[in-house]
Amino acid sequence: VLDPGHGGNDPGAIGGRTRCKEKDMTLAMARKLKSALEAAGIRVIMTRNSDVFIPLGKRARIANNSGADLFVSVHFNASRSRSLRGFECYFLSNATDDNARALEAAENASLKLGEGAEAERSRRLDRTLWDMTLTENRRESSLLSAYICESVKDNIDIGNRGIRTARFYVLKYTRLPSVLVECGYISNRYDEIKLKDPEFTDGLARAIARGILKYKDEYESTEGFTR
Numbered sequence: 001v002l003d004p005g006h007g008g009n010d011p012g013a014i015g016g017r018t019r020c021k022e023k024d025m026t027l028a029m030a031r032k033l034k035s036a037l038e039a040a041g042i043r044v045i046m047t048r049n050s051d052v053f054i055p056l057g058k059r060a061r062i063a064n065n066s067g068a069d070l071f072v073s074v075h076f077n078a079s080r081s082r083s084l085r086g087f088e089c090y091f092l093s094n095a096t097d098d099n100a101r102a103l104e105a106a107e108n109a110s111l112k113l114g115e116g117a118e119a120e121r122s123r124r125l126d127r128t129l130w131d132m133t134l135t136e137n138r139r140e141s142s143l144l145s146a147y148i149c150e151s152v153k154d155n156i157d158i159g160n161r162g163i164r165t166a167r168f169y170v171l172k173y174t175r176l177p178s179v180l181v182e183c184g185y186i187s188n189r190y191d192e193i194k195l196k197d198p199e200f201t202d203g204l205a206r207a208i209a210r211g212i213l214k215y216k217d218e219y220e221s222t223e224g225f226t227r
Contacts (some may be wrong), residue, residue, distance in 0.1 A: 001045045001063045003073040003170060004030035005107070008053025012105075013078035015186040016096065018196060022076045022186065025052065029183060030074045032205035041211055056108070060173035070144065070212065071178035073170050076195065077103065078187035085188040086166065087204075089149045090180040091141035092172055094166035103182070104166040114163065140177035147218070148211030155207040158184055158194060166223025181208060 004026040006012035012022025034044045045066050047059045056063075063071045068170070077088065079099065095101040144162045153160040171178045183204060184191040194200045219225060
């Protein structure tokens with residue numbers, strides 16, 4: 001499952017120079033990633049395929065009901081510090097540092113746009129689901145993060161901030177190995193210029209796809225990382 005972040009009345013981050021909207025960039029990147037994966041014979045489901053707002057809880061339900069093997073949420077980052085740049089890949093655990101905590105708060109903020117009673121029910125189940133998700137999928141999610149980061153580092157000229165962790169809602173409530181990719185900082189002028197270049201984002205999508213395919217190959221050859 002590919003999950004283009006934000007959408008509709010939730011624009012996400014805004015570019016520092018071009019005023020580009022994260023919601024548009026995530027959809028474009030997810031479509032490119034979908035094409036790259038389908039070319040390799042992978043069946044792909046999108047949580048959204050147009051400029052619509054999808055609540056975080058519904059995104060998790062789409063993933064959980066899809067029968068899919070993996071969930072990848074696609075985002076672009078922003079920071080008050082204009083010097084921050086580079087690619088990051090997150091899996092579910094406590095926030096790595098202050099930057100991860102700030103991003104966690106920003107990405108989870110759309111809960112306020114329409115979750116209401118559903119969010120309250122989710123909070124009551126929070127501890128049980130948190131423990132279950134960590135136990136069942138943390139190892140696979142961390143390995144998927146590693147393969148994606150390695151592929152981006154080897155194939156794309158963008159700063160790589162590596163594997164990070166945070167308690168993103170969509171990762172917490174998906175019951176399958178899940179990661180969230182931050183494809184770069186549109187608040188940084190160097191990243192923003194690159195990420196507005198279609199050829200560059202084509203290459204980035206292919207690099208992410210290679211990481212996913214490497215995970216798939218390793219998973220199958222080791223019978224689920226058991227040998």
